Amino acid sequence: MRKGLVLLVLALLMAVGTTQAAEKKMKVGFVYVSPVGDAGWSYAHDVARQAIEALPDVEVKYLEAVNEGADSERVFLNMARKKYDLIFGTSFGYMDPMLKVSKRFPKTVFMHCSGYKTSENMGNYFGRMYQARYLSGMVAGSMTKSNVLGYVAAFPIPEVIRGINAFTLGVQAVNPEAEVRVVWTKTWYDPAKEKEGAKSLLDVGADVIAQHQDSPGPQEAAQERGVYSIGYNTDMSSFAPKSHLVAPIWNWTPFYMEVLKSVKDGSWKSASTWNGLAEGVVDLSPMSDLVPADVQARVLARRDEIKKGGYVVFSGPVKDQAGTVRIAEGAVPADGALLGMDWFVQGVVGTTK
Template identity: 70%
Template sequence: MRKLMLLLAAALLVFGGLTGCEKEKPAEKTATAESAAKQDSAPAATEEAPAEKEFKIGFVYVSPVGDAGWSYAHDQARMELEKRPGVTTSFVESVPEGADAERVILNMARKGYDMIFTTSYGYMDPTLKVAGQYPDITFMHCAGYKTAPNMSAYFGRVYQARYLTGMVAGRMTKSNVLGYVAAFPIPEVIRGINAFALGVRSVNPDAQVRVVWTKTWYDPATEKEAAKSLLDVGADVIAQHQDSPGPQEAAQERGVYSVGYNSDMSTFAPKAHLTSAVWNWQIFYDHVVDSVRDGSWQSGQYWWGLEHGIVDIAPFGDMVPQDVRDEVLAKKADIASGKVAVFTGPVKDQSGKIRIAEGEKAGDAALLGMDWFVEGVVGTTE
């Protein structure tokens, strides 16, 4: 009887241990199927040819990867990295900016990741704090400006693509009122609105761009309602700095045009969508991962543009005339070659004051700290 009781006790301990391990599963999501396929096909390690150390990369996203916008664009690049030999990636989505972000980043660092990408402006200080605690991990923070010996800031000159989409919108508007659904009044967003407005007014000086702030990155219902408020005051083209396609859908429902952001949003509003300002993060992520793995990586601020292909515009909608396409593509080539800079003076602010003198090109410091609207924008920077 005693022997039977001991056997039962041992069985319960084993079962309890297994369920305890199940509760300790990490929060981040990994590309398990692809990773497993790699492991199945990889040759067994031998004394003569030891297996290459796995290179682990983590991503932190502010919105769901299915948002069709910002996080979706980053995750497309992550999935391409996952295909590389010896590379494993994972991600945590919908992480609020602030204390939650620090917790998630710290959790990844404790698990021994080689690189961690944090992909929202509000992750800047949490990333910097964790980077200071883990000097052997390479941290890449998107959309910010702070750096450390093991942390770089990176972004893309998406304002160049914004200018081009503004040209399309300026040619296509009939009411000369364009709406812009914007997230937060930070330099990144203000700069994009200004570039869009400069593009609009380069081809249509009578047009104005009306701005509504949502104070959200991803809230489809709020963003769609903001677009409707702009449509109610006569906008016949809706642009956006938001992660969801809600503004695109609102435009199509009203029978007007739209300009998307982050990815090609034409599937959500095929009758409205003129083009989008889009990201191709894979180009940059391949470069930076290679540099970390070969030891050539250096901390700094990376800000690539059309010349590298990290930013671009989506294919034009069928409604965009050929002469408009030709005009925009010619300007794209000029910007990519460096012949034309978007923020070249004279550029006035809303009050008519010259902010960028004639012939002068705004430097990166001025662009990164931009907190004023150009002439032709209706709205406040707060």
């Protein structure tokens, strides 16, 4: 009888322990602006989500193709009501909706990607993708024969403008005669529209296509015309193996793990984080065999310089399209100036509208 009672107590204790362990699981949510797919912006974030999901003490949920604005606000609100501990919103247009919801749910930690607003329980984060953009521009400038490069771009916001400028500076570092022509699609993810944008640039003589878009549509357009391409977000070489030279890519896993740990141990504080090559958040994909060995060596040497702080992408002098010096010789722009960049450098053909 006594033995049976002991066994019963032990069973109850185990059950309670199991229940408590389940209750202690941290709830983490991810919200994406486009389908996850197998390449691109949302896919890069989802690789990190999968790493978090593999942890034993975390419960993870994600929603894809969530529109910016009111739709995203409803999603954030629903997650907060379900007592999610940590919510990542991974698109610029999620900023104001997330900020609004964060103020209603002070016990939830909100993290917004690519914006600039914060609250006591909402931080923001991004990466210095312009560093990798510059390097990809060096590749593109080395490979063009027509000296016309095309850039399929999403929206004329500082993030995208800054990337185009960095790419152009990289192009001109190796080929001062080249120009970068820009076409705006006004969408983050629309494979057909992105591909048509690339075709319009190919029609005016571009022989290398770069992009700030989520799909490999521009890569495919370049391959169909027999010219080169520069991917984005993830390695897109499988979609255009005869065209793809390299891609500036994201690696969110270390940063997301760091945020998760800080929320768990109570050390998290609202902040604005902008990491780059040195921290491993941005990088280049492996370069294609289409890129000559001497070009690869030059690009990788410059990558090492940037990582070590020996070279700053936007160090002056830098002129705008009109030839006016915007960054003086020897000057290095503050992060605020880069984050608000709304003008094109000399060598870009297009408007910031």
